[in-house]
Amino acid sequence: MVVGIDRLGRNAAEVMKTIRELGQRGIVLRSLGEGIDTSNAAGRMIAGVVASLAELELELGREHRTAAREARKARGQAIGRPKVLDAQKASLAQRMHAAGEPATTIASTLGVSRATVYRVLAQDNES
Template sequence: MTLIGYARVSTDHQNLEAQRDALTAAGCERIYTDTMSGASESRPGLAALLDYARAGDTIVVVALDRLGRSLSGVIRTIEALTTAGVLLRSLREGIDYATPTGRMLAGIFGALAEYERELMHERAAAARAAARARGRHTGRPPRLSPAQARQVRALRDGGEGITDLVRTFAVSRATIYRALQATEPTLTEPVP
């Protein structure tokens, strides 16, 4: 079991010395650092730490907020550590995943992460349903414009092969088949 430290400050105007001192006093053999906002998903020091850490190792931080700026970011990082079998110890909060209380907290954080993912899916589904109810397209925009789809149908009616259409329009076969199956919206005259 190796104790590995992680320290992070948000700006170049802050320094890592106090965190390094606390992590060294806690017995950390290696310390990885980042000088960037916790909101950034790309943190090279944390990525290197996660790459180095092995199951059974313990990551030590001065405070949980060093792992991320938001609760969801902290929970995602803790979840990644837990999945890899890496323990976590936070000095300020007194959390140690090697203890029964720490393992209970790990379970709570895992449940919070799952709850947050479910809420995100529910909100996205509600937004898609609201957009569809208003007649708006949801998802990716079509690869072919309506004019291009008409052109695909006209070329196919003229005997053009599917493979040639795929090459000409630089789209997948499935896109060509969808364009061929689509029907033009019909314009109806209002009844007086």
């Protein structure tokens, strides 16, 4: 039993290979999500179609994300996760550290994790 046919492999060919190998061992696959049973030819054919549709959906999503990223880049917008600390807060963290404040206090004051404080301090030391 599987939750979904698409969980059997990274692409349709891999899914069908897995189904074929399981069938050669006498293992019948039942998909809970799609209600597919590979004990007959129709079930195997439907499994192939579902796997192909899942692969298509994955590729379309990838194309959409790439196009969106390129559009943001063309408009000069930031790509990726926004910075947790802006330059002003990073400067405050540096001053607090120079004054001897522990990272825990700096993190609490700025509302960020200690790991973020350490990363900002390390970046400031590199420049």
